[in-house]
Amino acid sequence: MRATIRTRLTLAFGGLFLVAVTLVLFAANRMVERAFDGSVNVWSEESQDRHAPPGIKVPSEFDTERVVRAVRADVLSSQWQITLVSIAVMGVMAFGLCWWLSGRALRPVHRITGTARRLSLSNLDERINMKGPRDELKELADTFDAMLDRLARSAADQRRFVANASHELRTPLAVQRAAIEIGLADASPERVAAMRAELLRSTERSERLIDGLLALAQGERGPRMRTPVDLAAAVRRAVEQHATPGISIDLDLRPVTIAGDEVLFTRLVDNLVQNAVRHNHPGGRVTVRVAPRAGLVISNTGPLVDPGRVDELFQPFRRLHPDRTGSGEGAGLGLSIVAAIAAAHDAAVTATANPDGGLTVHVSLPGTAAAP
Structure with a gap:
């Protein structure tokens, strides 16, 4: 025993x-x-x-x-x-x-x-709430309660993420089903061509969504190995790839080298530049700054964003403005992927709503100054 x-x-x-x-x-x-x-x-x-006394x-x-x-x-x-x-x-x-x-x-x-x-995944509400002096057992109980808080938030985020992903995947599937059923009802060459174009757009949207989900999972897992990454060079490549007529891009790039996964950090820069260009208006402007102390700062013009809801943009599938849906061009995972990759590289990402519209996103790298 x-x-x-x-x-x-x-x-x-x-x-x-x-x-x-x-x-x-x-x-x-x-x-x-x-x-x-x-x-x-x-x-x-x-x-x-x-000597004995007398008589004793x-x-x-x-x-x-x-x-x-x-x-x-x-x-x-x-x-x-x-x-x-x-x-x-x-x-x-x-x-x-x-x-x-x-x-x-x-x-x-x-x-x-x-x-x-x-406790179980469906019941994470109970806490120990131990009272008494601040000793080792009280610290253990408080640590356990803090762990339960993190697990509860993680489970809630996971359920919300699965629900959102299911909703996002259902939309292109519904479009494909409708296109096939309606298109095949009248198999004329014009209807077949229209159905083909609609199916291609829906398939591309599904591919972008799946690619975003894979990137998000990879970003949360973190880099497998760290190598020197030229941040300024990654910004130049992203700007060349997403340059759009009617959107001016101002660059202020200084040499900055970080240790991380080149593929993941390139995806971070690419998502930020792509969002800054996509969620803009004709004749708008994008400003990209890279400096050793400031880190990476990207600012753009665009629709007004509620300052109190800016942090929601870093959650998966969260869109705050109709213009930020991108007319189906995005999956709502851009900034959540940025946040996951930054956290995996011990960096911090903050966003601020500009008074005239648009956002200013600051990536504070290890060793750089905090966001202004």
Whole structure:
């Protein structure tokens, strides 16, 4: 049978206490024995020079020593008996008190264990909420409660993400189904061509959504290995790829090299530049700045954004403005992928709504200054 930690604590502390008491009592008895031996020798020497008073019979030296040794034997025998009884009584008391104290000390642990047994992914609302002094067990319970808070938020985010992903995937599938059913009802060349174009657009949207989901999962997993990444070069490539007539792009690039996954960080820069260009208006402007202390700062013009809801843009499938849907060109995962990749690289991403419209996104890299 496996001994519980309460039993092991009782045996350990009770045994140590019993051994310590036994050693002390045995040492005290030995000291008493030596004291008696010294007294007997002194008494024997003094008895040789003792003069008897008139009318009193003084026992011989042999009789005196015999009496003293008898008294010594009786006293020591009684003392050893009392010592053994004391050791037995103190042993029982020590193990009993250790059993009781260990039970009280482990009571919070049993409470934590009971709470953990009752929890599941569908029931993460219960907390320990331990009261008492700030000791190790209180810190353990608070850490467990904080872990449950993170798990509850993660489970809620996961359920919301699955629901949103299912909704986003259902839309192109519904379009494809309708195009096939309606298009095949009248199989004229014109209807077939229109159905083909609609199916291609729906398939491309599904591909972008799946690609975004894979990028989000890869960004949350983090870089497998870190290599030097030229941030300014990644920005130039993204600007060349997403340059659009009617949108002016101003660059202020200084040499900045970071350690990270080149593919992931290139995807981060690409998403930010693409969003800045896509969610803009004709004749708008995009400003990109890269500096050693400032990190990466991208600002654009565009529709007005509620400052109180800017943080929602970093959540998957969250769109705050009809113009930010991109007319079906995006999957609503751009900034959530940016946030996941940045977190995997120990960077921080913040966004601020511009007073005249658009956003300013700041990627604060490790070692750079905080967002202004």
